Amino acid sequence: MRTKTIAALFMIPAAFMILAVHSAQAHFGAIIPSDDIITQDDDKTLDVQVKFIHPMEMHYMEMAKPKQFGVLHDGKKTDLIGSLAAVKGKSPDQDQEFTFWSTGYQIRRPGDYTFYVAPAPYWEPAEDLFIVHYTKVCVNAFGLEEGWDQHVGLETEIIPFTRPYGLWTGNLFTGQVLLKGKPVPFAEVEIEYLNETPGNINIVVPPADPYVTQVVKADVNGVFSYAMPKAGWWGFSALNQAEWTLTHDGREKGVEIGAVYWVRTRDMK
Amino acid sequence: MKYVNCLLAVLFVVLSFSAAAVAHKVNLFAYAEEGTIFTESYFPDGRAVEGGKVLVYDSKDTLLLEGATDTEGLFNFDIPKGDDLKIVIDAGMGHKNSFTLKKAEVEAGK
Numbered sequence: 001m002r003t004k005t006i007a008a009l010f011m012i013p014a015a016f017m018i019l020a021v022h023s024a025q026a027h028f029g030a031i032i033p034s035d036d037i038i039t040q041d042d043d044k045t046l047d048v049q050v051k052f053i054h055p056m057e058m059h060y061m062e063m064a065k066p067k068q069f070g071v072l073h074d075g076k077k078t079d080l081i082g083s084l085a086a087v088k089g090k091s092p093d094q095d096q097e098f099t100f101w102s103t104g105y106q107i108r109r110p111g112d113y114t115f116y117v118a119p120a121p122y123w124e125p126a127e128d129l130f131i132v133h134y135t136k137v138c139v140n141a142f143g144l145e146e147g148w149d150q151h152v153g154l155e156t157e158i159i160p161f162t163r164p165y166g167l168w169t170g171n172l173f174t175g176q177v178l179l180k181g182k183p184v185p186f187a188e189v190e191i192e193y194l195n196e197t198p199g200n201i202n203i204v205v206p207p208a209d210p211y212v213t214q215v216v217k218a219d220v221n222g223v224f225s226y227a228m229p230k231a232g233w234w235g236f237s238a239l240n241q242a243e244w245t246l247t248h249d250g251r252e253k254g255v256e257i258g259a260v261y262w263v264r265t266r267d268m269k
Numbered sequence: 270m271k272y273v274n275c276l277l278a279v280l281f282v283v284l285s286f287s288a289a290a291v292a293h294k295v296n297l298f299a300y301a302e303e304g305t306i307f308t309e310s311y312f313p314d315g316r317a318v319e320g321g322k323v324l325v326y327d328s329k330d331t332l333l334l335e336g337a338t339d340t341e342g343l344f345n346f347d348i349p350k351g352d353d354l355k356i357v358i359d360a361g362m363g364h365k366n367s368f369t370l371k372k373a374e375v376e377a378g379k
Contacts (some may be wrong), residue, residue, distance in 0.1 A: 143296035
């Protein structure tokens with residue numbers, strides 16, 4: 001309870017300072033589960049939140065009901081779209097609430113659970129395009145570390161080369177960017193820290209714009225790496241232009257498709 | 270000098286074994302369904318624990334039954350008691366772990 005109050009006290013001035021920096025505002029699809037590792041002593045019902053946000057600034061954007069939401073476990077995909085409930089949320093400096101989606105998922109078996117979402121296209125007038133971020137996160141259950149490197153088969157997705165749970169602060173996360181199942185040479189990957197990470201009492205205030213979103217490029221095989229300097233949730237987003245278009249106000253508009261992956265780090269202590 | 274060498278050798282052997290125990294951490298998962306308790310024992314990479322010893326204790330730590338895992342790491346038995354059940358897998362060489370099936374979960378599987 002006390003940490004919550006402290007966190008709230010920090011958040012308000014921090015949010016204003018972030019605003020003052022006039023940051024780049026990278027959009028990220030997000031799936032944040034209540035835990036990334038389930039053991040026999042844990043609550044076996046995961047709270048899973050699906051959002052469209054600016055992770056560093058803690059800003060929410062209105063999210064329509066996703067087109068697809070499910071979980072991949074033991075080689076089988078289960079559709080969970082019907083379980084999603086609309087919830088409202090906002091950052092301390094937003095004066096309006098926005099819709100995100102939430103579900104409770106009961107873990108029944110050992111192994112890795114990869115949750116994935118294909119959102120409805122989001123119209124972004126500032127960029128004159130639609131945004132579709134295919135997003136994934138992996139939760140491990142009962143010590144069976146199998147399944148995390150399996151492909152979901154989304155239009156674009158990041159395949160983790162680093163086991164995506166049980167990561168320490170400072171660990172390197174390596175992944176491969178796929179578009180239609182093929183590696184994307186020299187893909188650009190944006191990385192942001194989730195300032196809203198539960199238990200994060202030191203809200204990160206970027207000293208200048210380039211600190212908000214970290215940028216790395218993949219190699220010729222679409223493989224990238226980034227070392228995560230703080231405990232909490234980290235989002236990795238590889239953006240590509242879709243070959244297809246959508247119509248807005250009678251005009252054809254481009255679609256930015258993102259492959260997004262989330263991992264959590266913890267401090268060594 | 271000989272004594273020191275001997276000590277180092279012992280230390281090396283001990284350390285090697287403890288490292289192996291961590292890298293091959295053994296797990297047991299259990300659930301109750303239609304009167305039976307199903308257990309599966311595995312290493313983190315998915316390999317089954319074959320011929321591992323399974324010991325079942327009640328909440329007072331009384332041994333209720335024991336058995337061995339098959340080639341798929343499975344061992345099933347009839348629900349022995351409506352109680353918290355501590356199920357231990359012992360694969361030898363310090364490869365040991367346990368899983369507690371709560372009374373409510375046992376009752377729900379009757």
